[in-house]
Amino acid sequence: MTLRRLLLSMLVAAMVVVSCTSGQNGGENVNVDTSYAVEMASTWHYAGAPQRVQVGILASDANGIRPVTQGAIDLEFSYLGADGSGEPSAGPTATATYIPVPGTDASGDVPAIVTGANGIYEADAVSFDDAGLWRTTLSIEIDGVPRRLTTDFRVDAESGIPAPGMPAPKTETLALDSKNVEDESVDSMAAGGDPIPDPELHEWTIGAAIEQSRPALVLFGTPAFCTSRFCGPEVTEIQRLAVDHPDRAVYIHVEIWKDYDAQTVNKGAAEWLLRELPDGTPQMTEPWLYLIGSDGVIADRWGPLFDSADVAAALEALPPMEA
Known part of the structure; x- marks a missing residue:
């Protein structure tokens, strides 16, 4: 069984290549020919209800692949039609704030590459009017250089997994007293x-x-x-x-x-x-x-x-x- 894992297989080949001058960026040097990519971190989006949208940003250069963290970014959403073949139609906009992995650094005010920091950006209460393919365009400034990155994602008519407002499945999950399990x-x-x-x-x-x-x-x-x-x-x-x-x-x-x-x-x-x-x-x-x-x-x-x-x-x- 192949399970989709998040924020790992952001291939460098799929990244948007951006050339930037070397400089100080939240305590780390950003090298020439740094590549940036944005990918959806959240999944199972659905139409007609406000929900959280989370995206991750990675930078790739000679030092390897590292997350962009801290601060806030602007998101624009556009609808590409039920099958993604349509011209982009403007949708909601939102500001996404940085959410750190618990225990990691979240002290910065602007997006940066910070040693030891890890996390994603989250926009709250985003509503999608229609099911189909959507695009998010991210506006961010790193090391004084503004950038726009895009990624596409699916929005379903209904959530594919349990969502707010639904009855919770009455699952007998494993516990300490479960029998015959490791x-x-x-x-x-x-x-x-x-x-x-x-x-x-x-x-x-x-x-x-x-x-x-x-x-x-x-x-x-x-x-x-x-x-x-x-x-x-x-x-x-x-x-x-x-x-x-x-x-x-x-x-x-x-x-x-x-x-x-x-x-x-x-x-x-x-x-x-x-x-x-x-x-x-x-x-x-x-x-x-x-x-x-x-x-x-x-x-x-x-x-x-x-x-x-x-x-x-x-x-x-x-x-x-x-x-």
């Missing part, structure tokens, strides 16, 4: 015989939380095998949110892989995230973070990254749970 199927960080490092995130199943009318904050991700390097820091951040907001929800980490070597996906992750494209190709994107209300309805979702302050505000908007 620990690494519950949490990939237990591979090789290590103990599960976050047992407090594996006490509840999604189904049990819904059955008992408990709000749930659910992270789908595979910290040991996450090629984007988002999942591990996000698990740690969910642990922190659980400590800071213990009475607002139960906190659940759903491991993606039942057996990574055999490329077998856990049933719970597959029910939520594994889909088949029109050409028959299986697709799963992760990580995803879901907030499920006490009524069993999805209140919000974030992916692949989330703004911790945004999630904390959503948790605090919930009434305290009864003991």
Whole structure:
């Protein structure tokens, strides 16, 4: 099974080549003939509802491939028709702010290449009127040079995976007390015989939380095998949110892989995230973070990254749970 991985296979050949003068850019020298590419980080966009849009920007030069981080960028969206053959028709515009991988540097005010920083840019409440192929055009200034980058993406008539306003699938995800499963199927960080490092995130199943009318904050991700390097820091951040907001929800980490070597996906992750494209190709994107209300309805979702302050505000908007 081939799963689409995010922000990794941005091939240099697909990048928009931009020549720039050497100079200082957020603490790093930017060399001549640096190439830049923008790609969609978020997936499963759908028409008719406000949603988050996340994009990643990578720079490639003699020093390798590095993310552009910090600050904010402007996005313009245009509709290319149901099959992408139409002339671009102007759509919404938005400002996308930088969202760091938890624990990485987010101190800069302008887009730059910063050692140790990693993340994406997120625009909130973007609505697409029609299903089909869309284009985002990104305006950014790096090292004093303005640039415009584009990438195309699909918008479906409906979300292909669970979305806000939908009833949450009452999935019996794996937990600490699940029978006849390996620990690494519950949490990939237990591979090789290590103990599960976050047992407090594996006490509840999604189904049990819904059955008992408990709000749930659910992270789908595979910290040991996450090629984007988002999942591990996000698990740690969910642990922190659980400590800071213990009475607002139960906190659940759903491991993606039942057996990574055999490329077998856990049933719970597959029910939520594994889909088949029109050409028959299986697709799963992760990580995803879901907030499920006490009524069993999805209140919000974030992916692949989330703004911790945004999630904390959503948790605090919930009434305290009864003991």
